[in-house]
Amino acid sequence: MLASSPSKTLRLIVVQPEQRVAEALAMVVSHDPAIHIVETVNDVDDARLGANHADLILLDGDELGSALERAIATCERAAPLARVCVLSIRSRADDLRRALAARADAYIVKDFTPVAFCAILRSVASGYYYADPRIAGAMLRRRSMRSAVTGELSGRENEIVRLIAAGLSNRDIGARLSLSEKTVKNHVSHIFTKLKISARSHVAVYAIRSGLVS
Amino acid sequence: MAPAYDERSVVRTYVIEPQTTFVPFLERALGEAGLDVVAVSAGVDSERIALAKPDAVVVDVDFVEKGGPNALCQVRAAAPHATILAYTASDDAAFSAICTIAGTDALIAKSSGAGEFAATVRRTLAARRRTGRSRE
Numbered sequence: 529m530l531a532s533s534p535s536k537t538l539r540l541i542v543v544q545p546e547q548r549v550a551e552a553l554a555m556v557v558s559h560d561p562a563i564h565i566v567e568t569v570n571d572v573d574d575a576r577l578g579a580n581h582a583d584l585i586l587l588d589g590d591e592l593g594s595a596l597e598r599a600i601a602t603c604e605r606a607a608p609l610a611r612v613c614v615l616s617i618r619s620r621a622d623d624l625r626r627a628l629a630a631r632a633d634a635y636i637v638k639d640f641t642p643v644a645f646c647a648i649l650r651s652v653a654s655g656y657y658y659a660d661p662r663i664a665g666a667m668l669r670r671r672s673m674r675s676a677v678t679g680e681l682s683g684r685e686n687e688i689v690r691l692i693a694a695g696l697s698n699r700d701i702g703a704r705l706s707l708s709e710k711t712v713k714n715h716v717s718h719i720f721t722k723l724k725i726s727a728r729s730h731v732a733v734y735a736i737r738s739g740l741v742s
Numbered sequence: 743m744a745p746a747y748d749e750r751s752v753v754r755t756y757v758i759e760p761q762t763t764f765v766p767f768l769e770r771a772l773g774e775a776g777l778d779v780v781a782v783s784a785g786v787d788s789e790r791i792a793l794a795k796p797d798a799v800v801v802d803v804d805f806v807e808k809g810g811p812n813a814l815c816q817v818r819a820a821a822p823h824a825t826i827l828a829y830t831a832s833d834d835a836a837f838s839a840i841c842t843i844a845g846t847d848a849l850i851a852k853s854s855g856a857g858e859f860a861a862t863v864r865r866t867l868a869a870r871r872r873t874g875r876s877r878e
Contacts, residue, residue, distance in 0.1 A: 552839035559836070590818075617815035617845055638844045639811035642836050 538653045541582040541610070542568045543599070545591055553586065560646035572599045578606035583653045589616035589627060589635075597630040604631065611652050621670075624663045634658035681722060686740060688715050692728055693735035753777040753867060756796035756821075758813065759829075760784045760805040767856070768800060768829070775860030786813045788820040798825045798867065803841060804832065804852075811844040818845030825870045827863060 540563055544550040550568045557563050566580045577585070585603045592599050596614065603612045613634040614627045627635045634652045636645070637660045648658050681689065684705075691701045698712040705712070720726060723734055735741045755777040759765050762784075769779050781794050785807050791799065799817050803810025810828060817826055828846040831853070832838070838849055848866040850859055 549843055552842035555835060555839040556843065615843070617818045619815070637815060639809065639815050639840070641840070 536562065536653075538563045538583045538649065539566045539581060540564065540584045540586060540649065541566060541577060541580060541607075542586045543570075543572055543574075543577075544568060544586075544588055545570045549588070556642045556645055557649075559642040560650070563646055563649055572602040572606070577603065580607075582607050582610040584649055585610045585612050587612060587614050587632075589614045589623070590618070596627065600627075600630045600632055613649065613652055613658075619660065619663055621663055621667045624659055624667070628657075628659065635660055635663070637662070681719060685715055685719050685722075688712065689719060689731055689735050690740050692716070692719075693732040693741045753797045754780045754795065755798045755800065756780060756791055756794050756824075757782045758784070758786060758799065758801045758806060758817070760802060760807070764802060764829075764852075771856040771859040772800065772863065774856050775863040777863060786816045786820075788816055791817060791820040796821055796824050798827065798863070800827045800829055800850075801846075803828045803830050803846075810837075811840045814841055814844035814846050825867050827866060 540557065542550055542553050542565055544553065554565055554568070557565060566582060567576050569576055572587070585607060587596070587599055587603070589596055600612050600614075603610065611633040612631070613636060614632045615636050615638055616623055616627070617638050619637050624635045634648065634657065636648055636658065640648070652658050687705065688701055691704060696704065698716065699709050701707070702709045702712045707715075716728075716731075719731060723730070725731065725734070732741075753776065755772055757765065757768055757772070757779055759768060759782060765782055769782075772779055777798060780796065781790065783790065786801075799821055801810070801813055801817055803813060806813040810830065814826060814828060817824075826846045828841045828849045829852060830837070830841075830849055831851070833851070841849060847870050848862060850862050854862065
């Protein structure tokens, strides 16, 4: 559920070079009297970006294209307290990842309703992050399916990794965990497959890098 | 500066119309506006749109699957340089604003006659070319 703080008026700066789109955004935002557009500028290099104590800055990811990262960095420098929302027509995981990696606080696909859009802005202004749930959901599902097939180790496998890293043989691990040597061997085989490694020494390296052992 | 819209130039037009009964009217109105309809589909097929390389795309935003604004986003992603026209029976200003944000260049009312439809299409094509956003 999205959080909101309707009592506070949010100060929004819209960065939009196309006037008719800027006017459309103003019309949509006008549905929420708690959101006030304090400035509309053509680009992030406009000095007004840092002069208006904005809570939120709205960037058009489609207009910015390859300049998105630089634009977000410029917003951070000019208005460090403002949160940056990226609008886009694109529903691809790569575009979402790119925006978040560039430190955007929200990635919003442009097919919203006015009510949903205003709720997202309020939520982001109050400290939450927002990623379009259709893209984020698909990413999480893919990740879950991947880890189910090859990915992350189970609790038992992590336990065995720790013991391999401590230098124990399969027989010793079996004795420690009350498992047969053959069962331990199966677990080790799965661990090798999941981690895409071929030697016990690699397991120790993985254990250290992943923080399983210090 | 981008050249003004030339009524003699060929305008390859892609129509997305889930209601097949509207298709003959759209084809006639677009023909009157001097546009060549190169493809008609009932929904957004991004791959087909990209392959068609249309100069203009007409989208019936009232009936398309997943809603008009979503369709417009997909069309704009598939044809970034095309002039996109949203065909709608809605006169709701908020819906119009959302369609504009989602990528349409203009909305055409379903109540428009063929002449008015054609005039809106021509005006929009010319405006998009003036701003240098269309493929020249």
